[in-house]
Amino acid sequence: MKKNIKDQKMVFIILLSNLFIAFLGIGLIMPVMPSFMNIMHLSGKTMGYLVAVFAVAQLLMSPLAGRWVDRYGRKKTIITGLFLFGVSELIFGLGTNVSVLYISRVLGGFSAAFIMPGVTAYVADITSVQERSKAMGYISAAISTGFIIGPGIGGFIAEYSVRMPFFFAAFIAFLACISSLFILKEPLTKELLTEISAHTKPNFVSDLKRSLNPLYFIAFIIVFVLAFGLSAYETIFSLFSDHKFGYTSQDIAAIITISSIFGVVVQIFMFGRMVDILGEKKLIQICLITGAILAVVSTVVSSFLAILAVTCFIFLAFDLLRPALTTFLSKVAGKEQGFVAGMNSTYTSLGNIVGPAMGGILFDVNIHYPYLFAAVIMVIGLSITVIWREKQLAENSDEY
Known part of the structure; x- marks a missing residue:
């Protein structure tokens, strides 16, 4: 499976797009959070907790998600993460009480825990050691670009509705999920995945x-x-x-x-x-x-x-x-x-x-x-x- 990056353009485009979309979704909601905070009558303390809940959920899920990457495959983990991210943004956009927002942030943390290890492991599987640094540089650039463009797009979309950026983030996440389902192929064979997972248990x-x-x-x-x-x-x-x-x-x-x-x-x-x-x-x-x-x-x-x-x-x-x-x-x-x-x-x-x-x-x-x-x-x-x-x-x- 290890080929030159140039020979796997479509796969890399999909993988980098997945990361870009995930972090674009995170970035585009930033400009609307103060307005959303006022509409929902949320305190600064609550907003801080919503940020912390995302990180805690990601922390708790990350080791398990990493094991699932080795047990069930890179592709399934990436698709799961994108789907959870879409659901998370959709719930946040529809949410009318704080409890629903917390559920959304927990799902968002879970999604991040699935997407990052899945994409990183996939890229490591299909690149040679010589090209690994170049590929990881692209991954980091995709993340940074999502953060850069996100706030600008979010501010523009918010002109129509404060909740619209969340719905847009959900839409592009589901789109990425579907494209990954049909275009990406699992880089490891079932036998190799079984061999890897047999040596380790998720704990x-x-x-x-x-x-x-x-x-x-x-x-x-x-x-x-x-x-x-x-x-x-x-x-x-x-x-x-x-x-x-x-x-x-x-x-x-x-x-x-x-x-x-x-x-x-x-x-x-x-x-x-x-x-x-x-x-x-x-x-x-x-x-x-x-x-x-x-x-x-x-x-x-x-x-x-x-x-x-x-x-x-x-x-x-x-x-x-x-x-x-x-x-x-x-x-x-x-x-x-x-x-x-x-x-x-x-x-x-x-x-x-x-x-x-x-x-x-x-x-x-x-x-x-x-x-x-x-x-x-x-x-x-x-x-x-x-x-x-x-x-x-x-x-x-x-x-x-």
């Missing part, structure tokens, strides 16, 4: 214990650091910009959009080459160093252009760190792509839960503390990479 506790294996754990810790740092930075950025500089929502949106586009362009055209030259470990270390330094610099710059430049490069560091880690993990995973992809999602969820919460707490103490704390976390992550076993990684890559 959250045992999976967490296995993730402590030094070969995996260091990368998983950095996955957590990435999710923690990025979610804390993004959560606090708008508040920080408003409190310190008095920026308008248009100013903040412009900075985030330009920074995100910059990151996507570099990912698409340069990520594969950077991995070839530096290797995953060095690239990850450079990204952590850059992120830590720029997190501190964020607290001292004041001009709009300086803030834009800092934000562009800190977003780029995070955008390069994500696919570099995913590539590394896919290489050490061997045949257990589902397990590793599932635990990758688990540690991401942990970071997405703890990051915004810690950032908010520190922000109330001092608006600079979240960035300084994020810098400290990234330095700790950098120090952990020093003990990476590169020889062991090479051996696993050769076996796979």
Whole structure:
């Protein structure tokens, strides 16, 4: 099944479209959430809980979903995730009380837990080790592009109705689900899936214990650091910009959009080459160093252009760190792509839960503390990479 990316254009287009649509759906509802909050008479506390419920649901489902990727196949898991995502958005759009919204967010978290490991494992199965980094760069770019375009489309659609973006997200999710059903083919045979699943049983506790294996754990810790740092930075950025500089929502949106586009362009055209030259470990270390330094610099710059430049490069560091880690993990995973992809999602969820919460707490103490704390976390992550076993990684890559 391992062919050049060029020979599998349609498969890659469908896989990347699935991720793009999922994150487009998440992004396009952002502009309408304040209006939706007012219509439903929801408190800020409730909105925060709705965000947390999504991450918690993803956290709990991720290890099980990762196992299902190895047991039932990549295609079935992806289709299940897309269907759940469509149902989640449809329920949220139709919801008239808080209980229904919570159900929607739980289903949304489950859908994310299915889609990400399914797509990551599928891509790892059909690409050679040499092209893996390039493929993972495309995956990260698809995610980032969905986030970039989403808010703009959501704002436009919301002109017709505040609930319309949710219905649109549901529609494109069901469309992606149907196209995947007919176009994608399971990359692994039933015999190979049976062989892989026979060696492992879905157990959250045992999976967490296995993730402590030094070969995996260091990368998983950095996955957590990435999710923690990025979610804390993004959560606090708008508040920080408003409190310190008095920026308008248009100013903040412009900075985030330009920074995100910059990151996507570099990912698409340069990520594969950077991995070839530096290797995953060095690239990850450079990204952590850059992120830590720029997190501190964020607290001292004041001009709009300086803030834009800092934000562009800190977003780029995070955008390069994500696919570099995913590539590394896919290489050490061997045949257990589902397990590793599932635990990758688990540690991401942990970071997405703890990051915004810690950032908010520190922000109330001092608006600079979240960035300084994020810098400290990234330095700790950098120090952990020093003990990476590169020889062991090479051996696993050769076996796979």
